Amino acid sequence: MKKRNGSKLLLSAIMMMSLLSACGGKANNTADSSNSGNTGSSGAGKDTITALLPPVSANYQARFADMEKEFNALHPNLTLKIEPASWEDMTQKLDTQVNAGSPPDIAWIGASGLSKYAALDVLIDLNPVLSDEIKADYDEVPMKYFQLGDAQYGLPAYMEIHTIGGNKQFLEEAGIDWKSVQQNGWTYDEFRKAIAKGVVKNDKGETSRYGFVFATSGVTSKDYLAILAKTAGLPDYFDNDLKYTYTSKKFLGLLTAIREMIDDGSMPKELSSIDAGKRWNMFLTGQTMITGKGLSAFENSARLNNEKIKANDGSAVADSIEVDYISLPVPTFNGADYIPTSIVDGYIALRGKKEPSEEHIKNIALAMNFLSSGSIAANYSNELFLTPITESARKAEVLEKFPRNEDNVAAGQAMMAKALPARTDIPTEQAAEALKIETEVIIPKLQALLADEITPQEMYDAVKAAAVKSFGEDGVVAD
């Protein structure tokens, strides 16, 4: 009997212990992935800096172990601990850790997300710990994308221009002087005529090739509108007087153009359901002459697919054709100047529930600069077909050499030269309100406009009403 009771007791104890240890394990993991600097760092021994990073380029994550070792060799008193994340769960992972009050010291974000974390008061201003030497290494325009007010909340990793991409053969067949467009740009009227020429119909009168296909499904509609708005005289949600700009008649003009391109038959009437993967597939299979949005790395993707086709490799995109990818600027609307949409991604410094020590913040800055400059930045920029944005990266050796289309390189440089620095003067609350209008009004209404369920005027009126409700009659542009 005693023996039976003993075994019952043992079993219960094991079950309780396993439950407690499971909870304990979770707590340990949380602490482990938390901001190590929260407990202070100096003096007692090695300081550990944690970083949460996505697969920036094809081989970026594969080099993590080398990066950690190299950093430790440069700073023997510091340890860099990198946690990999996929693109799919990067934001969710980061947000969960931020909201639990235990974020990593360094995280990768797109600069457009800066105000979101600033509103939560979890960002660390690096200005006091960044040396002049480090600051001077970075190009001014991308550097500004990680500023809000006077605070420097992070460092940029790369800067990319959102372009559109053309199929060289189809462009030439349509009589489009793409070299001139690359260097001089084009107006909406010129673009409208060009994409109309790119349309091909089959014997039944059905369109077998569209002039222009941009991914607009779900939230990608936001990209479409934002990229076109930049060149329609609406470079930001707020003008220099901090008045909301999408109430301007320029916005109505842009919406009218968006609808016209579909009504002309140059874009598919089902555009609102075409996602990023689908439109790239349409480009590679010859179903469209121009695709959006364009990124430099797509030139390499197209080249790799061409090689697979030539080698009769089964992993080439099904039914794809050989494509020479041509980088093109977005057309301008309303007679506006060309202002490219710059995408700047990089690293931010975060704090958790406990205030990090000054020494630890200094170490975070060291680690962040290590990740965003020199050979590390040179290599991921090279893989992504980007020009580095730090002097140290431009001078650094790269591990691989890729064949590039020199016209695309020149076009990229011409477009990059027109990039504007980010606005750092927009108050966080105002930016948050604009984000809410974007998510709750602009994107849903644009989806309806693309699906031909509302008119441009109806969408414009809805956005204007929401903006006036949020910012007042005096807080919006009236022209």
Next chain:
Amino acid sequence: MNQMLTKRKKLKLESDSGWGYAFIAVALIAFSLFTAYPVINAFIISLQEYRPLGSTYVGLENFVNSFSDELFWKALKNTLVYTLLTVPFNILLSFLVAILIMPFKKRTQTIFKAVYYLPAVASGVSLAVVWLWIFDPLKSGIANQVVGFFGISNQNWLGSSATAMFSLVLMSWLSSHGTAIIIYLAALLSIDNSYYEAADIDGATFLQKLRFIVIPFLKPTTLFLLVTGAIGSFQVFQNAYLMTGGGPDHATTMVGLLIFNNAFTYFEFGEAAAQSLLLAAVIALISFVQFKILGKDIEY
């Protein structure tokens, strides 16, 4: 002697119940940590403007904001429409399939059960990807090829307000019956054969047997499936998030998606928690009404 026996029995009982409590404790602790604590915490957060580094108490402001938010009511309406369109039809379909499977031998029944249960085993994300392919807006899409066969032009299934909700409903109709079929089959097999024999002697037809024997006997099962189906349907999130993102023009924004957006897009955790509690209240109310209307003459 008797006294001694009673004492020993009592002691044994006490000892057994002690062990019982010890084993229950494990489940109780797990429940407290992973169910009760999040619910209580959600209630506390709903009264705050939540910030990871220091929240502020705002009273009922988040609830007031939710009530005055047009989008919350639209999301609630969408969710209700989705529930009304999916739950009864899914139950009816499951019932019909269960009735059709029942006459087969056990082995054949098992094959059917496995086939129908298969989508429940597959990941929801994979299913959504397959359905995205089916609803491809161009001519290449399967759904468009099917309607094209009947002379209907290309449909922008997920991109048009006219068809987006229907597309999500269709997906639910055609891919989630496995569990209900198995539950119905179990309930059908538990009906005593003597009822059917008596009905046969009285010359009852198939439909009469269905109406006077099967349906009344399956009423508790139907009620169970209705309540759990409505609860699941009101919490729908994944399909709307993955397939339409709530669009176009909020035509498929469900409450679950709205809560997710508030929490993870705007970081308005207070409002998201308030809306979660409101959703829980709506679900509780609907479950109560279902029990009141359908549960009167049910004996368990």
